[in-house]
Amino acid sequence: MPIEIPKDKWPGKIQSVTIGAAAAEGGTRTKSITIGGQTCMPYLHYEAPMPNRPVIAIEIKSRKPDDWSSLLAEVWGDAMNDPAQWAKKAEEAGADLLVLALTLADSPEDAVKAVKAVLGASGLPLVVWGPGQAEKDNELLVPVAEAAKGEKLVLGICEDKNYRTIVATAMANGHLVQARTPMDVNLSKQLNILISDMGMPHDRIIMDPTTGALGYGIEYGYSVMERLRLAALQGDTMTQQPMMVTPGFEAWKTKESKVGEGVPESWGDWKARAINWETLTAIALVESGADIVVLRHPESVKRVSEAIGELISV
Amino acid sequence: MFIIGENIHIISEKVKEALTNRDREFFMDLAVRQVEAGAKAVDINLGPRKKDWAEVFPWIVETVETVVDVPLSIDTTNVDGMEAALKTIKKAQPILNSTSAEPERLEKVPLLAKKYGAKVIALTMRSEGIPVEADARVNIAVESLIPRMMEIDLPMENLIIDPLVLTVSGCQQYCPHLIETVRTLQYAWDPAPNISVGLSNVSNAVPNDNRPLINRVYLAMLMGVGLQMMIANPFDEKQNDVIRWIETKDTGNPLARVYNKIAERTANSEEPQMEDFDLTDAEQSAIWKTTQILLNKVIYADSYLMN
Secondary structure, eight states, X not given: OOOOOOOOOOSOOOOOEEEOOBGGGTSOBSXXXXXXXXXXXXXXXXXXXXXXXXXXEEEEEXXXXXXXXXXXXXXXXXXXXXXXXXXXXXXXXXXXXEEEEOOTTOOHHHHHHHHHHHHHHOOSOEEEEOOSOHHHHHHHHHHHHHHTTTSOOEEEEXXXXXXXXXXXXXXHTTOEEEEEOSSOHHHHHHHHHHHHHTTOOGGXXXXXXXXXXXXXXXXXXXXXXXXXXXXXXXTOGXXXXXXXXXXXXXXXXXXXXXXXXXXXXXXXXXXXXXHHHHHHHHHHHHHTTOSEEEEOOHHHHHHHHHHHHHHHOO | OEEEEEEEETTSHHHHHHHHTTOHHHHHHHHHHHHXXXXXXXXXXXXXXTTTHHHHHHHHHHHHHTTOOSOEEEEOSOHHHHHHHHHHOOSSOOEEXXXXXXXXXXXXXXXXXXXXXXXXXXXXXXXXXXXXXXXXXXXXXXXXXXXXXXXXXXXXXXXXXXXOOOOTTTOTTHHHHHHHHXXXXXXXXXXXXXXXEEGXXXXXXXXXXXXXXXXXXXXXXXXXXXXXXXXXXXXXXXXXXXXXXXXXXXXXXXXXXXXXXXXXXXXXXXXXXXXXXXXXXXXXXXXXXXXXXXXXXXXXXXTGGXX
């Protein structure tokens, strides 16, 4: 008996967003990346083709972090002391784009230098994060945005308490912004409205609805992303931004990933567990509609990349 | 519309200060002005008053009854305080606000209503919380609240069911279900139970500028499904306009037409349509957007009117 599969036809479409500019577009990237553009829920190929595959960013820092797991220090080695080296290794590890996180210890000159070094070492599109304190973020991101004018960076992280300066400098210098809100559909939409209201075009906003790691609230994050995507497809223009989430950051702060000693033996091998945690967190989020996942361990990148390959193959 | 005036509420700084000073004039004035503005009863919510209930409840009742004759709604979780108020009330039949389906409250509060011949507001809420679905809330009324009143032989006309309005900011999915609950509850029993809601809860946590609009649009929808009683702010003149327009089917101006249309659509189990509104008019456009968030069609955001 033939079975007819019911198909949804949605009125809305996810905004396409292009990150990074090659020479022809006024930048120096070897290629740009386009995300978004979907017209159906994730991976329902029988409803509509997936115009752009989800991409993987690797997070590196301007200075060697002292609070990262020793498993990460082991795999990245000395490259962690030099953002340019780290960027090269991350590209080799299969990153589609890079996230460079600046730190509180950086001066504006340090920040510009680190960004230029990374742009020089790798041709991948780049996201730059401030250290996460409003005043310092603005102090570092404005000179970075000016120094990298035309590269179509993504500047982050805009939050409801601090977005104006970052959005203004992104608009003035041809960059994009990452808009983060605590896991809540109403707040995600609100920040998109506020940023759009400043005059930022929709094709330069990526929303970050925040997530939790496996076992630490991922189901809530998953539901929020799913609900945002449904609203977007129903035609709500202020929820149609592509989504970027940080499973690497979330997974590597869980006890299961962080701690190798003093845990039940049944938890098994530490390294295998830690990588599984990051991988599973990321894949669940990709399935809920994430367009960019930011990871930390090269092995997770390899596995998530394989999973994405399977999901997008028709 | 039977409005229970909500303004004597401890959440207001002025009320708090007046209570601290036992300022009789303040409370008398606030009660009189609410009744003059159209309130048919006056709610009194001074909190549980765990320490001074024995003095405060009789004091406030005596103060307010000095100047108004309408029913007082004793709004507290403190059952002893409720009884102290009931003993003092001399004028109209009081309202107890409230019981729920939580066992302890459902045990005690209806008995007080019975003993003093009061009406009682009963919330469709169990110990586990407030269900989203309309059916589940109606079930609480039919399976717990109404049977309890019958058990103690409290006349049905003394029962007022409150199906619990929740805010569009954070509990948006509850908003359309509440409308259906109000619609269905009227057919859930014979005689139909009285229904009341706390209207302004729908805009809790919404920026103040947008609250009255959300309240008005929701009110039009609820009047469409037959709401006849609510705890609300009787001083809200634009809200009073909406009530009058819908009650008298006055369509003499564009806004009156729009609010009547919303009520009519909701009454017919239809959704308001874009063509019901003149979207070139800023106010009508705002009303249209508000219908969409209240029906959970468009995700709420504080700046939804800019969307």
